[in-house]
Amino acid sequence: MKDVMDERLLKPYNPKEHEDALYETWQKSGFFTPEKTGSEDGPRFSIVLPPPNVTGTLHIGHAAMLAIEDSIVRYKRMRGHKTLWVPGTDHAAIATQSRVEADIYKKEKKTRHDFEREVFLKQVETFAQESHDTIVNQIKKMGASVDWSREAFTLDEKRGRAVNTAFKKMYDDGLIYRGARIVNWDPKLQTTVSDDEIEWQEETAPFYYLTYGPFTIGTSRPETKFGDKYVVMHPDDARYAKYKDGQKIELEWINGPITATIVKDSAIDMTFGTGVMTITPWHDTTDFEIAERHDLDKEQIIDERGILLPVAGEFAGQHIKKARPLIVEKLKEKGLLEKVDEKYVHNIAINSRGGGVIEPQIKKQWFVAVDKEFTLPRSSIEGISSGATTTLKRLMRHVVESKQIQIIPDRFEKIYFNWINNLHDWCVSRQIWYGHRIPVWYKDSQIHAGETPKESGWTQDPDTLDTWFSSGLWTFSTLGWPDTENADFKMFHPTSLLETGYDIIFFWVARMILMSGYLLGDVPFKTVYLHGLVRDAKGRKMSKSLGNTINPLDMIEKYGADATRLSLLIGAPAGNDISLSEDKIRGYKHFANKIWNAARFVLSNTNSMSINAAPALSEIDARTLSEFETFTKEITADIEAYRLHLASEKLYHYFWHTFADVIIEQTKPRLKDDANGQDKISAQYTLLYIFTDCIIMLHPFAPFVTEAVWSVMPGTKNLLIAAPWPDTKPITS
RNA sequence: GGGCGGUUAGCUCAGUUGGUAGAGCGUUCGCUUGACGUGCGAAAGGCCACAGGUUCGAAUCCUGUAUCGCCCACCA
Numbered sequence: 004m005k006d007v008m009d010e011r012l013l014k015p016y017n018p019k020e021h022e023d024a025l026y027e028t029w030q031k032s033g034f035f036t037p038e039k040t041g042s043e044d045g046p047r048f049s050i051v052l053p054p055p056n057v058t059g060t061l062h063i064g065h066a067a068m069l070a071i072e073d074s075i076v077r078y079k080r081m082r083g084h085k086t087l088w089v090p091g092t093d094h095a096a097i098a099t100q101s102r103v104e105a106d107i108y109k110k111e112k113k114t115r116h117d118f119e120r121e122v123f124l125k126q127v128e129t130f131a132q133e134s135h136d137t138i139v140n141q142i143k144k145m146g147a148s149v150d151w152s153r154e155a156f157t158l159d160e161k162r163g164r165a166v167n168t169a170f171k172k173m174y175d176d177g178l179i180y181r182g183a184r185i186v187n188w189d190p191k192l193q194t195t196v197s198d199d200e201i202e203w204q205e206e207t208a209p210f211y212y213l214t215y216g217p218f219t220i221g222t223s224r225p226e227t228k229f230g231d232k233y234v235v236m237h238p239d240d241a242r243y244a245k246y247k248d249g250q251k252i253e254l255e256w257i258n259g260p261i262t263a264t265i266v267k268d269s270a271i272d273m274t275f276g277t278g279v280m281t282i283t284p285w286h287d288t289t290d291f292e293i294a295e296r297h298d299l300d301k302e303q304i305i306d307e308r309g310i311l312l313p314v315a316g317e318f319a320g321q322h323i324k325k326a327r328p329l330i331v332e333k334l335k336e337k338g339l340l341e342k343v344d345e346k347y348v349h350n351i352a353i354n355s356r357g358g359g360v361i362e363p364q365i366k367k368q369w370f371v372a373v374d375k376e377f378t379l380p381r382s383s384i385e386g387i388s389s390g391a392t393t394t395l396k397r398l399m400r401h402v403v404e405s406k407q408i409q410i411i412p413d414r415f416e417k418i419y420f421n422w423i424n425n426l427h428d429w430c431v432s433r434q435i436w437y438g439h440r441i442p443v444w445y446k447d448s449q450i451h452a453g454e455t456p457k458e459s460g461w462t463q464d465p466d467t468l469d470t471w472f473s474s475g476l477w478t479f480s481t482l483g484w485p486d487t488e489n490a491d492f493k494m495f496h497p498t499s500l501l502e503t504g505y506d507i508i509f510f511w512v513a514r515m516i517l518m519s520g521y522l523l524g525d526v527p528f529k530t531v532y533l534h535g536l537v538r539d540a541k542g543r544k545m546s547k548s549l550g551n552t553i554n555p556l557d558m559i560e561k562y563g564a565d566a567t568r569l570s571l572l573i574g575a576p577a578g579n580d581i582s583l584s585e586d587k588i589r590g591y592k593h594f595a596n597k598i599w600n601a602a603r604f605v606l607s608n609t610n611s612m613s614i615n616a617a618p619a620l621s622e623i624d625a626r627t628l629s630e631f632e633t634f635t636k637e638i639t640a641d642i643e644a645y646r647l648h649l650a651s652e653k654l655y656h657y658f659w660h661t662f663a664d665v666i667i668e669q670t671k672p673r674l675k676d677d678a679n680g681q682d683k684i685s686a687q688y689t690l691l692y693i694f695t696d697c698i699i700m701l702h703p704f705a706p707f708v709t710e711a712v713w714s715v716m717p718g719t720k721n722l723l724i725a726a727p728w729p730d731t732k733p734i735t736s
Numbered sequence: 737g738g739g740c741g742g743u744u745a746g747c748u749c750a751g752u753u754g755g756u757a758g759a760g761c762g763u764u765c766g767c768u769u770g771a772c773g774u775g776c777g778a779a780a781g782g783c784c785a786c787a788g789g790u791u792c793g794a795a796u797c798c799u800g801u802a803u804c805g806c807c808c809a810c811c812a
Contacts (some may be wrong), residue, residue, distance in 0.1 A: 222812060418739075418807070
């Protein structure tokens with residue numbers, strides 16, 4: 004028997020001997036492209052790869068994402084769908100730039116302002132290119148069957164055209180406006196960041212009670228208080244009933260006597276402190292809103308680098324950090340400091356993109372208006388007809404509410420709605436250099452948006468766009484938009500599925516819904532599958548500082564891509580965080596070997612067998628095959644419902660503990676040379692039949708070992724990647 | 737302050753529509769069985785957080801409690 008076996012099968016399965024070559028074979032075969040899959044008028048399946056940031060390398064969370072998406076894509080392809088999976092990378096503007104800035108500062112003690120804009124950008128681009136190359140290699144190592152011929156980058160020329168087109172249209176519709184509003188300013192990176200990019204950290208800091216005329220006010224930031232000339236209290240607060248809104252009072256303040264104005268506003272929490280506060284509209288969001296409501300003056304106290312302005316009098320020119328104790332000292336000397344609570348706990352805002360402590364500032368920025376009405380000229384969205392008037396917020400809510408977009412697991416719909424209800428206008432301008440330059444030019448008091456003006460004298464806005472502006476267009480900018488006649492766009496949009504981590508539902512998923520709702524009058528995808536975070540074996544978040552990270556490339560090197568994929572799929576239902584240990588991955592390496600060894604047994608015992616026509620079956624085999632048919636349907640149903648964690652685990656369990664432990668063992672005596680001829684044939688047929696379909700069904704989850712087995716099976720001409728899924732075939736004759 | 741999720745074997749976690757509990761790793765004992773010692777056979781180990789309720793029947797549905805965690809908002 005052994006002389007006719009493929010000699011590769013005689014050794015244990017070694018992933019390294021097969022994986023790169025198989026990937027190469029797949030790629031050359033063309034099956035990664037829709038041109039080679041499905042049929043023109045048949046079902047289609049399209050999905051975009053959430054573009055990884057070009058900030059370095061892929062982590063295990065990316066590996067989980069690739070494993071899930073590739074399993075689904077391979078399944079759809081085998082089901083005969085015309086299948087497209089678009090790969091790409093994200094320039095991740097601020098994250099990438101701050102990473103490069105940090106590197107440069109470490110090496111040369113220089114900031115980006117020590118370089119010309121273009122010179123600095125060249126360095127960022129070089130770094131981005133290197134990251135890109137690493138990432139592409141990692142995606143391939145995972146076995147992801149993406150269509151490389153359609154690879155995109157959020158900052159390439161085509162995506163730039165999409166961004167400018169989108170911006171211009173929104174500007175013309177009045178949905179993008181420029182306004183002086185309070186924004187999250189990062190003094191370290193010298194840029195604004197969006198609300199979603201802020202992380203709150205608990206901090207214990209002194210809390211000062213200050214005498215402000217007849218009142219006592221509390222603050223943790225005395226350095227902002229110089230310009231405070233409005234004192235605010237709740238209109239229903241009986242303690243302060245004798246003071247009237249608009250009333251003026253004279254009082255002694257940090258740098259001398261001032262006139263303060265009483266303001267009554269219900270934003271005040273009567274139970275907090277004394278129920279009275281002064282406001283600093285330039286440097287606090289709540290204060291800004293109060294000032295807007297009452298049309299109060301706003302004065303800047305601190306500049307963009309954190310330096311006190313002339314309003315601070317003798318403290319002008321000092322950094323707020325250094326000035327604070329001095330200011331407190333002066334307040335004490337003047338008898339204005341009543342007491343200090345040293346153990347006051349509050350939250351401070353940090354720029355999560357590698358930046359510093361947020362200092363709110365009023366700045367002229369570009370915003371996307373989410374509550375402004377506009378007319379949607381063409382709509383494919385049910386419940387919103389062409390020509391209807393709506394707002395971005397209503398649009399975003401409607402498509403999910405009406406189930407035109409289904410979110411899996413559905414509990415995230417609530418989280419999504421909750422976010423929309425709290426949504427403010429989206430600040431899209433950033434004072435960084437790496438990214439899409441805002442397509443707006445100024446000349447005297449004129450403003451021009453869209454294309455570069457032909458005449459001279461125009462100056463382009465120096466800012467760039469929030470990186471999520473370009474990623475919001477991703478499902479259609481990758482398919483040729485703004486050319487709506489593009490074949491890919493017509494064939495594949497809206498996309499079938501969006502698969503991504505629940506942590507970017509707001510950043511990205513919501514923004515894609517916004518952008519395609521507005522620009523196309525359509526949904527960007529029909530289903531959203533959200534996966535969780537990959538945590539360590541103890542359920543802790545993986546981080547470099549904890550030293551508990553698992554590098555996917557190391558795991559592939561040690562245990563193979565199939566084992567790595569299975570460890571990230573099995574036991575990982577949608578929306579749940581998963582714990583991963585190296586032991587788990589090792590366990591699935593054993594499974595790959597088990598498949599390999601089973602192949603050796605099956606093939607050496609059924610060599611010339613064909614499963615195209617069933618022989619007369621013994622009773623036991625008919626029953627086994629019938630049970631297998633039920634199993635096949637169950638697996639198919641699980642995958643269709645995106646229960647990949649169940650489908651993969653059931654396949655694992657069936658293959659090992661039913662097929663290998665029971666069916667193979669039960670078959671052994673029946674395969675002996677002196678066994679009954681008819682029964683032997685029946686047993687051989689059953690073995691080969693179930694084995695073949697198991698290999699097919701395991702392929703989406705463990706593509707390498709299954710394709711390797713397939714290649715040594717007699718009678719398999721085509722690649723497994725393109726083999727038809729078994730659920731439609733008749734099982735018994 | 738608002739919302740969401742977890743609480744199941746020693747550890748980390750599955751359990752799709754309610755029908756007397758499963759995986760990986762770990763533990764114990766045995767096995768040169770002709771696919772596989774990356775294996776095979778066997779075993780130990782869980783009143784499915786707690787208390788009520790619905791039901792013929794609940795880990796699974798409802799109510800409450802405890803506890804851990806996450807998200808959002810952000811109070812000077």
